[in-house]
Amino acid sequence: MARKIRPVSFDLEDPFEKELNDHASKYKFSVYVKRLIQRDKENSFPTFNRGQIQSEEDFSEALEDYM
Numbered sequence: 001m002a003r004k005i006r007p008v009s010f011d012l013e014d015p016f017e018k019e020l021n022d023h024a025s026k027y028k029f030s031v032y033v034k035r036l037i038q039r040d041k042e043n044s045f046p047t048f049n050r051g052q053i054q055s056e057e058d059f060s061e062a063l064e065d066y067m
Helices: 015-024 029-041 056-066
Strands: none
Touching: 015 029
């Protein structure tokens, strides 16, 4: 069986990236990322830019709206 591992890094000194890491840590990371990719592939995942999300609360609200 062939597997491809793709690491993702988070800058824990950047508040935005730290919040993303903290949020993703609540889930099985590999499964979580694969589901996000699947939704993006199906063109149903919203596009966010860094200016739209300033806090973990903003991210959580956006994610809840999406789900």
